[in-house]
Amino acid sequence: MRLLVTGGAGFIGSHFVKRMLAAGEDVVVLDKFTYAGNPANLPDGIECRRGDIATRGDVDQIGPVDAIVNFAAETHVDRSILGPEDFVHTDVLGTLVLLQAAEELSARFVQVSTDEVYGDVEPGWSSREDDPLRPSSPYSASKAGGDLQVLAAVRTFGINASITRGSNTYGPNQYPEKLLPLFVTNALDGEPLPLYGDGRQVRDWLHVDDHCAAVELVLRQGEAGQVYNIGADEEHENVELTKMIVEHLGADRSLVRSVEDRAGHDRRYSLETAKVRALGWQPRRDWGEGVRATIDWYRDNRDWWEPIKRSGGFREYYDKQYAARLG
Numbered sequence: 493m494r495l496l497v498t499g500g501a502g503f504i505g506s507h508f509v510k511r512m513l514a515a516g517e518d519v520v521v522l523d524k525f526t527y528a529g530n531p532a533n534l535p536d537g538i539e540c541r542r543g544d545i546a547t548r549g550d551v552d553q554i555g556p557v558d559a560i561v562n563f564a565a566e567t568h569v570d571r572s573i574l575g576p577e578d579f580v581h582t583d584v585l586g587t588l589v590l591l592q593a594a595e596e597l598s599a600r601f602v603q604v605s606t607d608e609v610y611g612d613v614e615p616g617w618s619s620r621e622d623d624p625l626r627p628s629s630p631y632s633a634s635k636a637g638g639d640l641q642v643l644a645a646v647r648t649f650g651i652n653a654s655i656t657r658g659s660n661t662y663g664p665n666q667y668p669e670k671l672l673p674l675f676v677t678n679a680l681d682g683e684p685l686p687l688y689g690d691g692r693q694v695r696d697w698l699h700v701d702d703h704c705a706a707v708e709l710v711l712r713q714g715e716a717g718q719v720y721n722i723g724a725d726e727e728h729e730n731v732e733l734t735k736m737i738v739e740h741l742g743a744d745r746s747l748v749r750s751v752e753d754r755a756g757h758d759r760r761y762s763l764e765t766a767k768v769r770a771l772g773w774q775p776r777r778d779w780g781e782g783v784r785a786t787i788d789w790y791r792d793n794r795d796w797w798e799p800i801k802r803s804g805g806f807r808e809y810y811d812k813q814y815a816a817r818l819g
């Protein structure tokens with residue numbers, strides 16, 4: 493299969509690219525190389541084009557493909573609060589443009605989405621695929637807009653498209669703005685770990701290998717017009733993950749700082765995943781083992797993240813997001 497992976501230079505996309513190459517597929521990557529796109533994530537020799545998924549000419553340079561898996565997105569909630577325009581451009585318009593290309597090419601299409609489109613859920617409830625979308629942040633609202641474009645394109649134009657909604661994903665090569673890589677690399681640098689609010693927010697954690705395995709399964713076996721939640725049923729409070737990081741690294745507990753909460757902060761995500769499990773998927777990575785292996789990866793791969801954290805772009809974002817919070 494000739495497969496277009498958009499956003500293949502990002503965190504999850506790059507793991508998916510390696511997985512599909514190992515499966516013998518003919519992979520081409522399209523990536524805009526935003527701050528989150530990193531050539532160091534890509535395997536040597538991969539066919540890769542620079543371009544914007546929201547620009548039809550950039551997509552058309554790829555030529556015919558059998559399938560498109562769309563990982564390309566603006567992905568960070570905090571950045572979406574600081575400035576949502578890029579999120580609408582890529583996550584909504586970009587998805588629409590890719591769908592138009594998929595229609596012309598008669599390509600299979602998988603939209604990689606997120607559990608955040610459901611908004612937060614009360615204790616005792618897990619979101620199902622047909623639950624209403626109640627996004628809380630400009631990020632999740634943009635992802636929900638993309639999902640709705642996909643479902644409309646299936647119905648109106650007969651596109652062979654499915655949607656995956658994965659939960660919070662962790663693993664190597666994640667840009668150090670998200671909770672786990674930010675806290676691990678800050679702890680390694682002796683910098684504070686800024687925990688928002690009371691730190692009791694719950695996320696449903698998923699290892700990147702398990703996330704990619706599920707996306708592959710949906711690509712190959714998912715039905716058109718169907719949505720598949722992907723979650724490992726590992727719900728943990730941010731304080732618990734923070735404690736694991738501090739303890740595993742033997743860092744000083746006083747590095748943890750309680751700071752001003754995120755605006756509109758979702759309290760809890762939780763997914764009902766029977767549908768993807770019925771396709772034959774189940775998570776393979778144990779939470780404790782997976783988190784510790786991920787912490788070890790950042791400890792052992794400073795050459796991957798130090799250039800990012802020392803860059804002007806990162807420092808500028810970090811100051812905007814944390815300077816006032818950390819005082």
Ligand code: NAD
Nearest residue numbers: 499501502503504524525526528529544545564565660661
């Ligand atoms: P990431 O931020 O690490 O990477 C995003 C990639 O998309 C980067 O390589 C970037 O350069 C590229 N990109 C951004 N805008 C583009 C554009 N207009 N055209 C082409 N490329 C563009 O993201 P990630 O964490 O790997 O997430 C990948 C996908 O998975 C996203 O769609 C995200 O919504 C979804 N998702 C992520 C998580 C998570 O916890 N990280 C969980 C569930 C779903």
Ligand code: TYD
Nearest residue numbers: 569660669670671672686687688693695730
């Ligand atoms: P994040 O990794 O940004 O993912 P998402 O917002 O998409 O779930 O955040 C995970 C959780 O960690 C979320 O509840 C917000 C919290 N958090 C902090 O407490 N401090 C931080 O500096 C960051 C980035 C996140």
